[in-house]
Amino acid sequence: MRFLSALTAAASVALVSAQEAARFGIVNVTPTGLLSANESITIKYNSTLAQYQPLYVDFYLEGEFSNGNAAPNLLISRNTYDANQTILIQNATVPNLDLLGNVTYGLWAWVTYNQDGLTEIGGISSSSIEPLLETKTKTISCKDRLDARAVHVTSSFSTIMSDSESVASDSTSGSSSENETSNAPPTPSASKRRRQQRVAQQPGEMIVQTAFDAYFKHMASRAQTSTNIYSSLIPPLSAEEYADASSSFGPQKIQSELLVSQTSRASLFQRLLLELQEGFNIICYGYGSKRTLLNDFAIESCSYVGNVVVVNAFQPHFGLKDLLSCIEKIPGVDSLTLPSSSVENQSRRICDFFARPSSKQHLYLIIHNIDSPALRLSKAQTCLSMLALNPKIHIVASVDHINASLLWSSSEQSTRKDAQEVGVLAGRGFSWLWHDMTTLIPYDFELSHADRSSISGVSGSLRKRDAIQNGISTISETAALHVLASVTAKAKKLFTLMAERQLETIVAATSSGPVDDLQQYAIGYDTLYQAARTDFIATNDTALRALLGEFRDHDLVVGAQQGSSGEILWIPMRKERLAKLLSTLKTSE
Structure with a gap:
């Protein structure tokens, strides 16, 4: 178990008189007064500690800065407790405390004892800390965990000296400290200013760096930054330059079987076309750009059975009116009257044109990224729903946003197409069938409008x-x-x-x-x-x-x-x- 006693000092270390020390179980302290460098000190304890079989005593200085933070511990010496209960500190080296700034240090004695063959460390109860010697003296009560016997060893060997007094010493400690047992728990704190555990010291070291010191040492230097910005040094590439550069470097890209195998590709296109003709619209999801695959489907399959309109909705300046204006270029659509140029009336005219019984034409809309910001608007979804429910208008769209399915309710996704009459307003729905079309192709074309050297x-x-x-x-x-x-x-x-x-x-x-x-x-x-x-x-x-x-x-x-x-x-x-x-x-x- 460890017993501690303390000596507080500002710029020097002083010992109390023998008469005052005797009050706290110390029989004799020789000499009294200031502790100077290379001076031998003899401290004789009474028989109170003999029954606890003391092993050795460590004397060191522990202090705190003026703001209350703990200062580094300064080891003076480690001494063996002899049979006469006398501890002799020989050639104790006291550092120059003035070099450490405004620090208040105290002399502490740590007594390690052995009872029943076990080295124990006693706990300290805050309720047992009592002032015994005016306001500067505290008694630390360490209770034996084996038999709950309390032995009092008092702090404060001395009184606080003035800041003007100092003890200077340029020599380093010649005494070495032994390693403590590895299974010993941390030493309890003696007062409010001892917030950190005692750090095991290497032989010959005088100052032990605490975590507090390590933090400020690390933060003392200013981080090196540069005023050079990547976007100001490297000009952005155009879409053509980026496509040429990206195609000439890097390992072979991994591609889906849909792009490599012609058999799988033809089977997929045949299935998609059959589902469209059965009254469903198709929405494609999955990782990778689906633009190339859907464009091939439009050219190889849809172009032989009807009119095809391909929409690049991912373009930043794309709008719904661009889509409707492109559809109106189909011969015969603009022959119908248009009450106004609003997108709702444009959509209604397109639906009326393909809903006529005399019309045998079909329209296949290939929409890349139907989840783009321009098509997420409520007005855009209403117009697209009018087109999607027309039996002769078929939509194949792709999505890349993880929450794209939240654009439509479950009823809107499952609403089937019905035969429409000219001038009759249909309900809202899309009749989606979801297909996983993972291609693993980079989104080069979709991101060609972006400045790759700038996030903005x-x-x-x-x-x-x-x-x-x-x-x-x-x-x-x-x-x-x-x-x-x-x-x-x-x-x-x-x-x-x-x-x-x-x-x-x-x-x-x-x-x-x-x-x-x-x-x-x-x-x-x-x-x-x-x-x-x-x-x-x-x-x-x-x-x-x-x-x-x-x-x-x-x-x-x-x-x-x-x-x-x-x-x-x-x-x-x-x-x-x-x-x-x-x-x-x-x-x-």
């Missing part, structure tokens, strides 16, 4: 905002060529003029700014206006803004205000892509 680029609205601020292109080369093919000859000349000026500025620039900071190569609106007048492209401001309007609408030209310089304009394409586009444009002329 996945959002179409954020990408448009970033294009204005950072000059990142939101239009591919192919789309740019389609836009340029639909504009007037003067608009093409204006774009060519801007592209040539921007390329010349990029080549001549010596700036080492970010790769995608194209705003620094912009041309002022006034400068562009003068150049357009010289080349007879636009003779007035109104004509120039009309030509630029088509390019602004498609994000092919972006602009920004620059203080007193007015508006500046630039093409959001980096040097290589813009040069390739300009070369293709000149070749086509």
